[in-house]
Amino acid sequence: RWFDLVVVLRADTDKIYDRLEKRGYKQNKVQENIECEIMQVVLEEAQESYQPEIVMELASNTVEQMEANVEKVAAFVEEFRRTHTQ
Numbered sequence: 001r002w003f004d005l006v007v008v009l010r011a012d013t014d015k016i017y018d019r020l021e022k023r024g025y026k027q028n029k030v031q032e033n034i035e036c037e038i039m040q041v042v043l044e045e046a047q048e049s050y051q052p053e054i055v056m057e058l059a060s061n062t063v064e065q066m067e068a069n070v071e072k073v074a075a076f077v078e079e080f081r082r083t084h085t086q
Contacts, residue, residue: 003050003054004054004080005054005056005073005076005080006046006049006050006054006055006056007056007058007069007073008042008043008046008055008056008057008058009058009060009069010037010043010057010058010059010060011037011059011060011061012061013034013037013038015061016030016033016034016037017030017034020033043055043057056072056073056076058072
């Protein structure tokens, strides 16, 4: 595979509903996204498609969690660069 990290952002269904409705998504698209989250579709596809050690599941319900997620990914990139440069 070509990837060194796969990030799956998770959110509570009420957060997903509010975000997508605020963005003007049609109701069927909102429902589809909520169902996918409930069934963990994206997480399971990532786990089935990639090595478990490169799949990072992160909660993304609050601004604080989102900021922490940016820091975690940035730390991964920094460590990757440090260990993979000549």
